[in-house]
Amino acid sequence: MKVFNTLSRKKEEFLPHGDEVRMYVCGVTPYADCHVGHGMSYVIFDVIQRYLQFHGYKVKYVQNVTDIDDKIIGRANEIGVSTRELAEKYTNSYFEDMDTLNVERADLYPRATEEIPKIIEVIQGLIDKGYAYPIQGSVYFRVRNIADYGKLSHRNLESMMAGARIDVGEEKEHPADFTLWKASKPDEPSWASPWGQGRPGWHIECSAMSLKYLGDTLDIHGGGHDLIFPHHENEIAQSENFTGVKPFVKYWLHNGLAQLGEEKMSKSSGKLVPLKKALAKYSADAFRIFVLSSHYRSPLTYSEEGLEAAKGGVERLLRVISRDNPTGGKGETLDAKPYYNQFREAMDDDFNTPQALAVLFDLARVTNQAGDAGISIDKAQSTFLSLSREVLGLKLPRIIHIEASVTIGVKTTADATFIPGKLIPDKHIPNTIKSRVICLTEDRMKCRKERKWQRADETRNKLAELGITLEDTKTGTVVTYKSIPSEESLNSLMGELGIAP
RNA sequence: GGCGACGUGGCCAAGUGGUUAAGGCGGCGGUCUGCAAAACCGCUAUUCACCGGUUCGAAUCCGGUCGUCGCCUCCA
Incomplete structure (x- = not known):
């Protein structure tokens, strides 16, 4: 089995280092509903995880929830709830979407706010080894000391400086140094640390959690292509220099990004389609395909x-x-x-x-x-x-044939409750509707037997208008619900045809 | 400016040196059907953005041109 490794930019033979594949995928920052780009990414890693298992590997799959950061604080203030409440709400929303998409749960979803001790331990370790320095209650990673910084994103400090888009923080020793611990303002959520009240920087929680739950070397680390730099690059710097173990990750997997029109789908650009909106119209199977x-x-x-x-x-x-x-x-x-x-x-x-x-x-x-x-x-x-x-994680519900009746000498198979675009489980169709549809179907069977084609076609057309398709097969008629019609509409159709309800 | 990816039929999309260039959607014709639907069969790219080059041979390798996108800032 071969996988493309972002680090080497090559397909490499996949050889996990133990009998259990250790897999970590960057999760969500729950401050808003997911868009289809998130859906895409998690479906992809779901399939990767499923295939590894299918292949015979045991997989330990960890995905973080970054439940504290600037955007969460900002959004929580905006709508006047606590960051905890906000994160809770959108974490639940995320799981809802994943369930709809038939994405298997990871083994573990550690939250940043629940991993502060490990985060502090890693930061302190980095300070002790000279890879980080505290200033005014914040701690920064000292990028300049890392000879191989940039190896994942294939860039070097000089070329990055040439881009001149890096903020020159006054506190930082070097513009490319990044935050490990951020001193908090008085009204912000914060945790006690050796450097004062504050909260974790963006990249550190992934290092802390992956080290804690998966060990010093992961087999697979995944995420969107947009995370390669700076997020994953910084994770490497943090993890490898904290543990002294290389590599932090054997195989880096990155998925391409969802685009809307010609542009990348993202919250910041406003070019996005909410996942829930897509899934209201299309089935999980359609989305996955x-x-x-x-x-x-x-x-x-x-x-x-x-x-x-x-x-x-x-x-x-x-x-x-x-x-x-x-x-x-x-x-x-x-x-x-x-x-x-x-x-x-x-x-x-x-x-x-x-x-x-x-x-x-x-x-x-x-x-x-x-x-x-x-x-x-x-x-x-x-x-x-x-x-x-x-x-592939498709649901592919079987179209069920229910024997309705054999009153007219022809085997009638009614029911079938699924449509490819959007699933309507049998149990969601009220019996009052079902019985009327079966009644209409049987009447039509009778018409067909008596060669009353016009009336039979009319019934089929009218039902089609109500979102119910009838297909005649050798063994009977298969009924498929594409939507659930109202009882009244069925009553009026039956009235037109002179069928007693 | 630096780094990278991509440009294949009406749409989507595999294929990255050598059989008739996968597959899906759509369209057209046919078989089946009372008619449909489904299913099946056939047709729907002499050609892989363009121009050169390497090679016995290129969609696939190299150079150039044009176009699109991503990262370098929060981001799956």
Whole structure:
């Protein structure tokens, strides 16, 4: 298995140093709702984590929550709540979104505010070794002493100075020195430290938490491409010089950023789409397919067209697993092994999910072909499900067929409650609605039997207008709810057709 | 200014030296169907931004041009 390492800018053979992969991914600063860029990033690392497990690795996955920083303080003051309340609210919102997206929980979500002792320990250690210095209640990292500073972002101090965009803090020895501990103002949340009341700087909590929970060397450290500098660069400086152990991280993985139009999606630019908004309109499966159909290191331009395309793809996948296995067929069974192998090969090559998806769609086609030809597809379907659900984290709910009745001599399979774009679980459809729809469906079955095509088509069209599609198959009619209609609308339709409720 | 990434069919997107350039969405034609839908079949890039070069051979390597984006400041 090969992964692209930002540090070497090369694909490298993935060799974790223990029997457990230690993985750390930068989490959120909970001061606002997530946008689709966050969704993209966490879906990607979710798939990476899932694939590692699928591959047979044990994974210990830690993700931080930076629940104290300038933005949290600013926002909390703005709306008049405590920083704790604000962070709590948006941390919950984050988990809500992750659950919607079917993102598996990390093993641990340490909070910055709960790790102050470890943070102080690391800062003190750095001071003791001469890598940091306190001034007026704050502590700064002394970048100049680090020979290999810039190795991750592939830049050096001189070229950074040439950019001339670095603030020259009066207190700092060098403009590139960064804050480890920030002296607090009287009205700000603060913690006691050897340097006075204050709070952690931005980068230090990740070093402290990863060292505490995963040890001196991580196998994987992930995050958005925008974190390479300064965040991850500074983490390396802090961690390696505190522990004296190199490397701090074996493999640095960075995902490309979500873009809106031609620009990067970010809170500061205001160019963003809230994740909740996207997920109100599109299913988690559609979102995941959208994200995974481009390579994780490439930027991804968010668009409704893209989501629509993904939605269409989900529908195909959904139908494959919802097919009945042909019975009384030729006794042959479709062998999905070659597709399984190709899928693994794609994922082994730096998590090439677009390629893996292509394999899945190929498997979808041959499965449908086989099903049409009366060849057994149950093995293919289970391979298909395992790859799409376990590895890609798709939900792919099976369209369920419920035997409604056989009153008219034709097997009626009603129900089916899922739509590819947006999921409506069966249990969310009221029985009063279901019974009316079944009634209408049975009436239509009768019409079809009596060759009253016009009336049958009319029922189908009217139901379609109400968000319910009917598909006639050899074994019956499959009903799919794309939205839940009102009882009145169904009553009036039944009235028009002269059907007693 | 420094560093980096990218430019593949109508849209999205794999492929990075050698079979007919994956896959999805969309479109067109067909099979099936009472008609649809779904599924399946066929067609939809002689060509990979442009110009040169290396090579027996390049979308893939090198040089240049144009265009887009990212980081260098908070950011997944």
